[in-house]
Amino acid sequence: MLEVGAGEGRLTFALASEARSWLATEPKPESVEAARQGMPHELERTVAFAVAGGAEVPGSPGEFDLAFFSWSL
Amino acid sequence: MDPPEAAVGVLRHVHSLLAPGATVLHLTCLPVSDRIEADGHVLGELDQAAFIASLPVVEGAVDLLIAEGFLVEETRLEHDVLVHFSSGPEALAHFETTPHTRVPPELRVVLRDLDRPVVQRAGCLWRRLRVARG
Numbered sequence: 001m002l003e004v005g006a007g008e009g010r011l012t013f014a015l016a017s018e019a020r021s022w023l024a025t026e027p028k029p030e031s032v033e034a035a036r037q038g039m040p041h042e043l044e045r046t047v048a049f050a051v052a053g054g055a056e057v058p059g060s061p062g063e064f065d066l067a068f069f070s071w072s073l
Numbered sequence: 074m075d076p077p078e079a080a081v082g083v084l085r086h087v088h089s090l091l092a093p094g095a096t097v098l099h100l101t102c103l104p105v106s107d108r109i110e111a112d113g114h115v116l117g118e119l120d121q122a123a124f125i126a127s128l129p130v131v132e133g134a135v136d137l138l139i140a141e142g143f144l145v146e147e148t149r150l151e152h153d154v155l156v157h158f159s160s161g162p163e164a165l166a167h168f169e170t171t172p173h174t175r176v177p178p179e180l181r182v183v184l185r186d187l188d189r190p191v192v193q194r195a196g197c198l199w200r201r202l203r204v205a206r207g
Contacts, residue, residue, distance in 0.1 A: 066098070
């Protein structure tokens with residue numbers, strides 16, 4: 001699962017428990033830091049955050065089954 | 074109007090990372106100003122003309138990849154998203170730091186002294202798309 005524009009993780013934390021793995025990307029480092037600080041313990045093995053703009057999202061071809069844009073395009 | 078190059082570039086890059094048949098969920102705002110409510114009554118609307126002006130072209134980026142055959146649209150759902158504030162001043166402080174958003178003077182006066190919960194109602198659009206196979 002790939003989330004583009006995760007902000008401080010509000011939707012990430014609400015939805016990620018349904019996923020096997022979740023990469024949440026966000027271009028603002030301060031938002032990513034806030035999200036990491038606020039990460040629920042039970043999601044630590046599922047969710048990874050990365051500082052990246054939408055055009056620099058890390059990954060390999062065909063890696064993700066689902067992409068999620070929330071007010072981020 | 075052509076969709077913005079940056080949005081198209083993001084979509085093309087993300088598309089390259091998705092498996093054939095993968096799902097794309099796109100949540101965006103409808104081109105209407107957010108309504109501000111208290112106790113079920115409308116207090117006024119935010120002035121979001123600058124923000125609204127950018128929306129159709131962003132949606133156009135999704136439409137372009139559909140037209141090119143990279144994505145297939147499966148569902149469109151319009152709905153409201155509510156943002157809750159404990160008081161008028163709290164809502165006002167939030168709106169004043171929201172990009173491309175202006176609080177009209179008459180709404181500012183109402184919110185400044187309102188000691189009740191306030192709701193921001195935004196019209197949103199969900200689109201569920203599928204990465205085309207082959």
